Amino acid sequence: MRYIIIGGSAAGVSAVEAIRSIDQISPIELFSSEGTPFYSRVLLSYYIAGIITKEELHFRPLEFFSENKVKAHLGQRVEKVLPESKSIRMEDGREYPFDRLLIASGSSPKIMDVPGKDKKGVVVMRNIDHAQEIVNHVEEIKTACVLGGGLIGLRTGYALSLRGVKVKIIVKSSHVLSQMLDKESAEMIQGTMRQHGIDIRTGRDAVEIVGKESVEGIILDDGERINCQLVVIGKGVQPNVDFLSSNQIKVNEGIVADKTMRTNLPDIYVAGDVAETYDLSTGKMGVNAIWPCAFEQGRVAGLNMAGKKVKYDGSFRMNSLDFYGMPLISMGITRIDGNQFQQVQRKTENTYRKLVLRDGCIVGAILVGQVQKAGILTTLLKKRVNVSDYVPFLMGNRINFADLLPLMKKNKERFAEVEYRELSQRPLVSRR
Amino acid sequence: MKVIKVDPDKCTQCHTCDLWCGIEIGSERKELNDAIHEKPQPVPRVYVEGSNFPLHCRHCEVAPCIDACPNGTMRRDPTTGLVYVYEPTCIACWMCVMVCPFGIIAPSASFHTAVKCDRCRNMEYPICVDVCPTKALVLEEREEGATWYGYAPKRSY
Numbered sequence: 001m002r003y004i005i006i007g008g009s010a011a012g013v014s015a016v017e018a019i020r021s022i023d024q025i026s027p028i029e030l031f032s033s034e035g036t037p038f039y040s041r042v043l044l045s046y047y048i049a050g051i052i053t054k055e056e057l058h059f060r061p062l063e064f065f066s067e068n069k070v071k072a073h074l075g076q077r078v079e080k081v082l083p084e085s086k087s088i089r090m091e092d093g094r095e096y097p098f099d100r101l102l103i104a105s106g107s108s109p110k111i112m113d114v115p116g117k118d119k120k121g122v123v124v125m126r127n128i129d130h131a132q133e134i135v136n137h138v139e140e141i142k143t144a145c146v147l148g149g150g151l152i153g154l155r156t157g158y159a160l161s162l163r164g165v166k167v168k169i170i171v172k173s174s175h176v177l178s179q180m181l182d183k184e185s186a187e188m189i190q191g192t193m194r195q196h197g198i199d200i201r202t203g204r205d206a207v208e209i210v211g212k213e214s215v216e217g218i219i220l221d222d223g224e225r226i227n228c229q230l231v232v233i234g235k236g237v238q239p240n241v242d243f244l245s246s247n248q249i250k251v252n253e254g255i256v257a258d259k260t261m262r263t264n265l266p267d268i269y270v271a272g273d274v275a276e277t278y279d280l281s282t283g284k285m286g287v288n289a290i291w292p293c294a295f296e297q298g299r300v301a302g303l304n305m306a307g308k309k310v311k312y313d314g315s316f317r318m319n320s321l322d323f324y325g326m327p328l329i330s331m332g333i334t335r336i337d338g339n340q341f342q343q344v345q346r347k348t349e350n351t352y353r354k355l356v357l358r359d360g361c362i363v364g365a366i367l368v369g370q371v372q373k374a375g376i377l378t379t380l381l382k383k384r385v386n387v388s389d390y391v392p393f394l395m396g397n398r399i400n401f402a403d404l405l406p407l408m409k410k411n412k413e414r415f416a417e418v419e420y421r422e423l424s425q426r427p428l429v430s431r432r
Numbered sequence: 433m434k435v436i437k438v439d440p441d442k443c444t445q446c447h448t449c450d451l452w453c454g455i456e457i458g459s460e461r462k463e464l465n466d467a468i469h470e471k472p473q474p475v476p477r478v479y480v481e482g483s484n485f486p487l488h489c490r491h492c493e494v495a496p497c498i499d500a501c502p503n504g505t506m507r508r509d510p511t512t513g514l515v516y517v518y519e520p521t522c523i524a525c526w527m528c529v530m531v532c533p534f535g536i537i538a539p540s541a542s543f544h545t546a547v548k549c550d551r552c553r554n555m556e557y558p559i560c561v562d563v564c565p566t567k568a569l570v571l572e573e574r575e576e577g578a579t580w581y582g583y584a585p586k587r588s589y
Contacts, residue, residue: 014499040502040503042502042525042527043502043503043523043525046523051523052503052521052523056503056521057503058503058504059501059502059503059504060504291500291502291527292496292499292500292527292530292531295499295500296499299494299499318530318531319530320525320526320527320529320530321525322524322525322526325541327526327539327541329526329529329530331530371526371529371530371539372529372535372538372539373535374526374529374530374535375496375528375529375530375531375532375533375534375535375537376533376534376535378530378531378533379531379533399535400479400481400482400487400535401481401487401533401534401535401536402440402481402482402485402487403481403482405482405485417492417493418493418574418575419490419491419492419493419533419534420533421575422435422437422490422574422575423438423487423490425437426437426439426441427437427438427439427570427572428570428572429567429570429572
């Protein structure tokens with residue numbers, strides 16, 4: 001069996017571990033367009049902020065490839081996937097045959113079409129080179145403008161602010177993080193950020209980036225000019241599918257995965273930011289480009305590639321962030337349209353909690369200020385448990401797992417894992 | 433792998449387990465009198481939940497916290513299988529808190545790290561099991577067999 005993996009981040013690494021847990025012998029070849037292996041994209045903003053060093057970005061030791069007998073081709077771009085001949089072709093023309101292929105090629109930042117976007121000092125934040133570019137020049141930057149109120153942009157803005165840069169965030173929609181927060185929670189985050197000197201302009205868009213060779217400022221749609229030395233574009237990401245020259249592999253928003261993380265073609269699997277999977281919160285197919293999903297999908301794909309029959313239940317969006325000591329976790333559907341949803345909210349001065357339910361099941365949640373035990377909600381969402389009788393309990397500060405044991409027993413087919421089972425069994429020693 | 437099992441019928445809600453966990457594992461000075469004055473306050477790793485259920489980390493066979501951790505801070509001890517936080521690299525992103533099914537990972541703002549039970553992996557015997565006066569907590573071998581995907585990956589990260 002010859003395995004080929006395209007992509008060397010979370011999904012690719014996870015797949016290697018899964019394959020090697022079953023098959024220690026077959027050759028695995030891994031191709032990555034990036035030269036630096038095993039760095040955590042999620043942590044790039046922490047690197048910019050100076051909280052961690054470049055070495056601390058690694059999520060696996062550098063010996064990982066040799067320990068797992070993986071032949072890694074780093075800094076090499078795959079030009080084409082050739083399903084007919086079951087091989088891939090590199091930019092230099094070389095071809096590598098496979099028996100099982102995993103496409104874990106990740107995603108790239110969406111490019112914003114604004115005049116002046118090619119000037120020096122305009123960066124998208126996606127890979128380690130982008131972060132390094134910002135770090136190299138951070139001393140010279142007095143003011144930075146972030147275009148877009150998404151998570152990557154906001155994190156980068158927060159990091160720059162911690163480095164003493166004056167940060168202005170330009171958001172087209174009415175509040176930041178519009179994909180993951182509602183108005184109430186977004187206002188709490190905006191309030192905290194503003195208190196710490198970050199300027200957030202909502203309902204505004206940049207129409208031009210000005211300057212000779214380097215960035216000198218931006219022009220907003222209301223005509224205002226803001227002088228700055230750095231522009232960070234954070235307009236979201238899109239799956240990397242450009243090398244799928246043939247249209248034999250089915251692509252919607254991302255490459256469509258079945259329940260085993262296989263594409264529509266035999267022996268070709270997909271995982272991570274590039275994969276479109278069943279979304280447990282919306283009930284539709286969708287791309288959830290987040291780290292934990294990439295890891296789980298990589299494992300499921302890897303196990304199936306190695307011959308184990310494993311099913312992937314589905315993904316859903318979830319994110320955790322902590323700005324200036326104010327933690328926030330958001331998952332699933334957070335803004336509702338239509339009357340099939342029910343929502344419950346509770347707000348205090350420093351905390352906010354919201355649950356979104358559909359047919360008695362949690363399909364979304366936002367927690368601000370107090371996030372402990374958030375994983376219980378995540379698990380109830382993931383396992384699609386009817387929580388109708390527990391809503392006040394889940395909204396309150398008393399929330400805990402032990403009190404949910406009756407609910408777990410009622411749904412015991414969904415809590416079949418040993419970790420759950422052993423909680424409802426009496427210990428043998430104790431009984432004697 | 434040995435795990436801590438719970439007999440709620442024997443639990444009298446005395447909180448001896450979390451008190452001693454806080455002193456022995458959470459505190460710097462390991463003496464009750466000193467521990468209660470420590471700043472930041474020591475964090476116990478076991479929670480007496482509901483009316484009578486002391487809950488710890490279950491050391492999941494396929495641990496969502498290890499999956500979610502973006503820099504390998506959440507690790508599995510390759511010899512014992514126990515899941516632990518390698519505190520020096522924890523950046524307090526709370527991704528593990530977001531996914532822990534049991535809600536037993538504490539996002540500690542004052543320690544700036546995720547805090548959870550490692551089943552006293554560096555001691556001979558877990559302190560909570562040791563001190564429980566009614567033997568509601570017992571250290572027992574986990575049953576073999578079914579796990580999340582019918583198997584458990586062996587790895588140190």
